[in-house]
Each structure stands twice: as structure tokens, then as C-alpha cells.
Amino acid sequence: MTGNNLNDIGLSERFIREAAMYDNNLHLARVSAQHKDMYRVITESGEMWAEISGKLAYSASVNDDYPVVGDWVLVDRTEDTAGHAVIRHILTRKSCFSRKAAGTGQELQKIAANIDTVFICMSLNNDFNVRRIERYLAIAWDSMAVPVIVLTKSDLCDDLPARLRDLEAAAAGVDVVVTTSMSGDGYTGISQYLQKGRTIAFIGSSGVGKSTLINRMMGEQMLATKEIRDDDKGRHTTTHRQLLVLPEGDGVVIDTPGMREIQLAGADLSRSFADIEELAAKCRFRDCEHEAEPQCAVKKAVEDGTLSAERLENYKKLQREMVFEERKSTMSAAQAEKQKVVDMMGSLNYCRQVLKSNRKYKGNK
Known part of the structure; x- marks a missing residue:
């Protein structure tokens, strides 16, 4: 690939302005692929191999600090005649x-x-x-x-x-x-x-x-x-x-590779479940869990058939995942595993209590 117009592949004024804050001898490029520690980048002169600088690798504490496909980066060259390019900076991601x-x-x-x-x-x-x-x-x-x-x-x-x-x-x-x-x-x-x-x-x-x-x-x-x-x-x-x-x-x-089940890293439930959140704002209690609380607008919508019970349950499931991930971010790995077991056992105990209550009720009839 030669003679690339970087504007055609997503270069905007936003990235140009940010790039101007760094060394003028560096060049804009976009990451097109990653293979272990090596990257393919697209520059104005063509596509080439690149690796991150020692300084960038040293300062990268987590994977979030490394380039990913789609990133705009600054490299030290636009041709590979003198070896691989070196990625010096990753520009701020817009998404x-x-x-x-x-x-x-x-x-x-x-x-x-x-x-x-x-x-x-x-x-x-x-x-x-x-x-x-x-x-x-x-x-x-x-x-x-x-x-x-x-x-x-x-x-x-x-x-x-x-x-x-x-x-x-x-x-x-x-x-x-x-x-x-x-x-x-x-x-x-x-x-x-x-x-x-x-x-x-x-x-x-x-x-x-x-x-x-x-x-x-x-x-x-x-x-x-x-x-x-x-x-x-x-x-x-x-x-x-x-x-x-x-x-x-x-x-x-x-x-991207196929992902049959994707674990939450972050989620915007206010947009993907806007209908439920609008209903929740009409509940009698601000902290309503939409279970057995009186005057729950969400449960009423399920009873009326305007909201499916499956959609509500999935909303609650995603909420629980987000709460667990937020809680886990402050825990050690061992604590997180323990809490996962506690949460699971809590659900099992709840089921046992319901079954026990049902048996007792039937026995008293």
C-alpha cells in the first residue's frame, strides 16, 4: 500500500492538533493490526511494521496503555528501509x-x-x-x-x-x-x-x-x-x-474475532434500557429493586404486558454484573473469588427458603 491519504482513513483535526503538541520529527500513523509485540501501521507513505518504544513500554502499567487496532499513533519514520518504525505516543482515543x-x-x-x-x-x-x-x-x-x-x-x-x-x-x-x-x-x-x-x-x-x-x-x-x-x-x-x-x-x-459471550467491562444501561429506566423513575421508592415493593411502575409494566419479564431480568443481570465488577476492582483476586461464591450461595439459600416456605404453606392447607 502506497500513497495513503490519511484523511480517508479517519485522520481528523482533533488528532492533528494533538500530534502538534509533540516532537515535529514524528509522523502520524494508524494501527491496522497487532501480532504479539509487533504492530502494522499505516502511514502517508505506506503500511509497515512497528514496535513500541522502550519508554512507552516502561510506562505501560496495563494493557490499556498499549496500542490497539484503530489507534492513531506517532512514529519515528514513514518507511521501513532503515528497519521497523518505533511508536512513541498513542493519541487520545475518541471511542x-x-x-x-x-x-x-x-x-x-x-x-x-x-x-x-x-x-x-x-x-x-x-x-x-x-x-x-x-x-x-x-x-x-x-x-x-x-x-x-x-x-x-x-x-x-x-x-x-x-x-x-x-x-x-x-x-x-x-x-x-x-x-x-x-x-x-x-x-x-x-x-x-x-x-x-x-x-x-x-x-x-x-x-x-x-x-x-x-x-x-x-x-x-x-x-x-x-x-x-x-x-x-x-x-x-x-x-x-x-x-x-x-x-x-x-x-x-x-x-474482530467472534465473541459468543462478552463479559462486561463497562456498559451504558441508561441508553440500552431507556424504557426500564424511564419506568423506574415513576416507582414509589427511589431505590426500588422492582421485586415486591408497592407501587412499582416496572413490575406493573410487566404485569400489563408492556414490558417483557425476560428483558427486565436481563437488565437486572447486567446491573448485578456491573456492581460486581465495580466491587471487585477494589478487591484482591482472592477476595473477588470469595465474594463470587458468597453471591452464588446467597442465591441458592434464597431458593431454598422459597421452596421451604412453599412446602410449609402446602402443609398448612
Whole structure:
């Protein structure tokens, strides 16, 4: 790749002004891929390998301090004739999609940075799950990017209107695009979001068709694809995050490995569950837990059928996860594991008490 116009791939005045605060001998570049300790970066002269400086590595206390795909960085050269470029600074991110890293620690995993639009992809077969979409939306809104739901493989869906109705409450105010891989124009609905200087990221379970859509956008077979297996569990085709420049300078797209279940690092429930929070403001008690409190507007909505019990339960589940993560951030790893067991046993004890109460009630009848 040569002769890049950095404005076409997302460079804005905001980053130019910040870059001007540093050494004039440094050059703007965008991270397009990461392979262990090495990075691919796009400069005005082409794409090349880069590594972070010793000073940057020394000051990086957590993964959050390292570059991620989509980052704008400052490097010491624009050509690799004299060796790899060195990344000296990471510019302030305008948005960042994150999740909790695997394991029991508190470390976050940055998925991609400086995204304008997040395409939440879900297949219209047995992979379809409204509760998972609610989780993705909560995280997407928290990232500061705009979410768009992309429903793939519409040719496999027997009742598309029913699926769209299922999304009405879960995705109020969010654009929904329906695509198919069976026809040449089956992905044209997403073309309206492509634009010079804009960055789109694809997230979703493995095998839902992300790579197929990106290949169509690129106009060539850039990414390997695999179909969902008979048990509807997708295969992990994409093994690492990568940024691709779209033809004709129509912005860039970031592909990510499939994530069937994504752990919360942060979530914006006020936007993804705005209907419930509006109802909660009408409850008699400000600290209402929407369980057995009198004059609970949320429970009344469930009883009236205007709010699904499943949506309310998922809202409470995500709330509990956020509270647990906030509590865990102040605990040691051992304390966090202990608290997790305590919370679980507390739920079990509650169930035992309910069963015991029911048996007692029946015995007194």
C-alpha cells in the first residue's frame, strides 16, 4: 500500500492538533493490526511494521496503555528501509470498544479504538438471541460509538417480521439492517454507512457472516470464511483484529474475532434500557429493586404486558454484573473469588427458603 491519504482513513483535526503538541520529527500513523509485540501501521507513505518504544513500554502499567487496532499513533519514520518504525505516543482515543479479559482478574481488553459505527452482527437462525443483543448494545453505547444491528443470513429465516418485532423493545432507536449472502446485492443496506474518514467495526459471534460481508465490501476475498456448523455454533475464522482500507477511499473497516459471550467491562444501561429506566423513575421508592415493593411502575409494566419479564431480568443481570465488577476492582483476586461464591450461595439459600416456605404453606392447607 502506497500513497495513503490519511484523511480517508479517519485522520481528523482533533488528532492533528494533538500530534502538534509533540516532537515535529514524528509522523502520524494508524494501527491496522497487532501480532504479539509487533504492530502494522499505516502511514502517508505506506503500511509497515512497528514496535513500541522502550519508554512507552516502561510506562505501560496495563494493557490499556498499549496500542490497539484503530489507534492513531506517532512514529519515528514513514518507511521501513532503515528497519521497523518505533511508536512513541498513542493519541487520545475518541471511542474504544472494550470487554473484560478472560479470567478472574480486573484487566480490561481493548478490542478496537476510534470507531464511528459498531455493526452488531447476528445470524437469523438459531444463533438469534435478543438478550445477547441487549448486552452488545449496552457495551457499544458505553464505547462512545454508534451501534447498528446487522441481521445476516436472512435466507435462513422463516419469519423475518417476527424477528424484527422481537427487536423493537430491545433496540429502540437503533438502526437495523437485514442482509443475505445468497444474492449479489444482499449487503447493500450497509453501504449507506460507508464514508471517507469513517471507521466501522464488526462484532458478533463466530460464523454469523462478518467476514463474508467484509469481503463483499472489499470487492475481493480478503478474509477466510466458514459457515456455521449444524449445531449453530460458529467457527472462529478471524483470529486477530485487523483494520482494512475500503476501495475508493470509503473509510475503513475493523474485523474482530467472534465473541459468543462478552463479559462486561463497562456498559451504558441508561441508553440500552431507556424504557426500564424511564419506568423506574415513576416507582414509589427511589431505590426500588422492582421485586415486591408497592407501587412499582416496572413490575406493573410487566404485569400489563408492556414490558417483557425476560428483558427486565436481563437488565437486572447486567446491573448485578456491573456492581460486581465495580466491587471487585477494589478487591484482591482472592477476595473477588470469595465474594463470587458468597453471591452464588446467597442465591441458592434464597431458593431454598422459597421452596421451604412453599412446602410449609402446602402443609398448612
